[in-house]
Amino acid sequence: LPAVLVLVALYIFNASGYVIFEPEHIKYYRYWFSKKYKLIPLDEVNECIAGGGIRKIHGKMTGVYGINLYNRGNALCRFGLSPRLLLKLYNVFGDKRFRLTRQCDYLSTCDKFFRIDFSELTEAQQLALFKRYCKLNDGQEIDGEKFLKKKGLL
Numbered sequence: 709l710p711a712v713l714v715l716v717a718l719y720i721f722n723a724s725g726y727v728i729f730e731p732e733h734i735k736y737y738r739y740w741f742s743k744k745y746k747l748i749p750l751d752e753v754n755e756c757i758a759g760g761g762i763r764k765i766h767g768k769m770t771g772v773y774g775i776n777l778y779n780r781g782n783a784l785c786r787f788g789l790s791p792r793l794l795l796k797l798y799n800v801f802g803d804k805r806f807r808l809t810r811q812c813d814y815l816s817t818c819d820k821f822f823r824i825d826f827s828e829l830t831e832a833q834q835l836a837l838f839k840r841y842c843k844l845n846d847g848q849e850i851d852g853e854k855f856l857k858k859k860g861l862l
Contacts, residue, residue: 727793748784759773
C-alpha cells in the first residue's frame with residue numbers, strides 16, 4: 709500500500725504544473741509550488757501543435773503528444789492535453805499558428821478538423837469541441853455541427 713501511495717503522489721507532483729498568460733509572454737511553472745518558471749515570448753512561437761502522433765521535424769520523425777510550442781521546428785515547451793489550455797492558446801495564437809494533428813502526421817486548422825467555422829462559435833461551443841478532441845485523440849475528424857447539435861449547444 710505505501711508503494712502505491714508513493715506512485716500516486718509522484719504522479720500528482722509531476723502533473724501539477726500551470727501556465728500564466730501575460731500580454732507579451734507565457735510563464736510556465738513546472739510544479740504548483742515552484743518559484744522557477746520558463747518564460748516563453750509569444751513572438752518567438754511560430755507554431756502551436758496539439759494532439760498525438762508522429763511528425764517530421766528537421767527531416768526526422770518525432771513523436772508529438774500533448775500541446776507543443778515550436779520556434780522554426782525547435783520545441784520550446786510541451787504541455788499536457790487540456791481543453792481549457794487549448795482554448796486559451798487558440799485565442800492567443802489564432803488560426804494561423806494553431807494546428808491540430810489528424811490521422812498519421814497531417815496538421816489541420818480547427819475549421820478543417822471540426823468541419824465548421826470555428827472562429828464564429830461561442831467560447832462554450834469551442835470548449836465543448838476541444839473537450840471532445842481531448843477525449844477522442846485518435847486523429848479522427850469531428851463533425852462539429854452534428855456534435856454541437858447533439859449536445860444542445862447549436
